[in-house]
Amino acid sequence: MTITPAIATRALSKTYKDVRALDNVNLELLPNRMYGLLGRNGAGKTTLMSILTGQNFADSGEAEIFGHDPFEHDATLSRICFIRESQKYPDDFRAHQAFKAAALFFENWNEELAQDLIAAFNLPVKRRIKKLSRGQLSAVGVIIGMASRAEVTFFDEPYLGLDAVARQIFYDRLVEDFAEYPRTIVLSSHLIDEVANLLEHVIVIDQGRIVVDDDAEELRGSAVTVTGSAERVEEFINGYPVIHRDALGSLASVSIRARLSSSEREKARALGLELSPVSLQQLVVRSTLSRVDTLVPAGEQEARK
Incomplete structure (x- = not known):
C-alpha cells in the first residue's frame, strides 16, 4: 500500500539576490513521523519551512502539503502550525490572548494540554508578551506548537530561549504527546545531540542542498x-x-x-x-x-x- 507523503518537494529552488538558499531540493516526509531538519546557520532550513508553510514562495519547483501547494490555500494552511524562534505577536497581546487566538484557529487545539504546559513552564499568562523574558516567549511558542496538535507542525528552533531544564520538559512532553496523538513533526535544531533520540528520520541541509536524508536508526x-x-x-x-x-x-x-x-x-x-x-x-x-x-x-x- 502506497502512503501519501504529508510533505513533498520536487526540484525546489529559491535564490535571494546572489545567494542560492535552496538548490533543487527533493524530499518526501511521511505522515505521523518525527523529523529532524538539521544544518548550519544559513543552510536553508528556515527558507524551506517558510515555503512549506505558505509564508514564502519558490523560484522554481513544487512544494506540497497533503498534495496541495500551501501558498494561499486556506484548507491546507489550517492543518499546519509553524513556530519560529523569533515568533511575532501583536504588541498589546498577553500570553493568554495568544493561546485564545490559537484555539480559534487550530481545530485540534487541546486546552487541557495547553494549561498543563503553562503550569510546567510556570508561564505568567497575564503579562504582556513584549514584557516576557526570552525564555518565557519561547515557552509561548512551544505551548502553541504542541497544544495545536496540527497535522503538520514545524518547530524552527523556538526552544533555544529555554534553559536546559525547560528544554528537557519540552522534549519529554513532546514525545509523550506524540506517542498518543501522532502527527508529522519537523524539528529544526542546532542542539543536535539533545534532539537526536527524539528523531525517527534525519534531513541535513547544507548550502541549500540536501546532503543527508535517512532514517535515524540507519545513521546511528x-x-x-x-x-x-x-x-x-x-x-x-x-x-x-x-x-x-x-x-x-x-x-x-x-x-x-x-x-x-x-x-x-x-x-x-x-x-x-x-x-x-x-x-x-x-x-x-x-x-x-x-x-x-x-x-x-x-x-x-x-x-x-
Whole structure:
C-alpha cells in the first residue's frame, strides 16, 4: 500500500539576490513521523519551512502539503502550525490572548494540554508578551506548537530561549504527546545531540542542498572514527568513504562511513587502532565540513588551515 507523503518537494529552488538558499531540493516526509531538519546557520532550513508553510514562495519547483501547494490555500494552511524562534505577536497581546487566538484557529487545539504546559513552564499568562523574558516567549511558542496538535507542525528552533531544564520538559512532553496523538513533526535544531533520540528520520541541509536524508536508526552506528598510527589507519580504512580527517605528526584520526563487522573490529585491535562511534552531531558537522572542503579550491583550503 502506497502512503501519501504529508510533505513533498520536487526540484525546489529559491535564490535571494546572489545567494542560492535552496538548490533543487527533493524530499518526501511521511505522515505521523518525527523529523529532524538539521544544518548550519544559513543552510536553508528556515527558507524551506517558510515555503512549506505558505509564508514564502519558490523560484522554481513544487512544494506540497497533503498534495496541495500551501501558498494561499486556506484548507491546507489550517492543518499546519509553524513556530519560529523569533515568533511575532501583536504588541498589546498577553500570553493568554495568544493561546485564545490559537484555539480559534487550530481545530485540534487541546486546552487541557495547553494549561498543563503553562503550569510546567510556570508561564505568567497575564503579562504582556513584549514584557516576557526570552525564555518565557519561547515557552509561548512551544505551548502553541504542541497544544495545536496540527497535522503538520514545524518547530524552527523556538526552544533555544529555554534553559536546559525547560528544554528537557519540552522534549519529554513532546514525545509523550506524540506517542498518543501522532502527527508529522519537523524539528529544526542546532542542539543536535539533545534532539537526536527524539528523531525517527534525519534531513541535513547544507548550502541549500540536501546532503543527508535517512532514517535515524540507519545513521546511528553508520560511521566510526579510527585513531592510531597514521600508516596503520590508512591501511585499515582503505576503500571506506572518508568523512573527516585529523592528523598530528605520526598519529591520525579518520572518520569513515562504515558498519564494521566483528572481524573488522578485531583487525583494528590487532593493528593497535582505537575505534569510537561518531555521534549524530559529529556526523552532521563532519558531513557538512567535508562538503565545504570539496567546494573550496585546494589553494584556499590550505590558506584556511
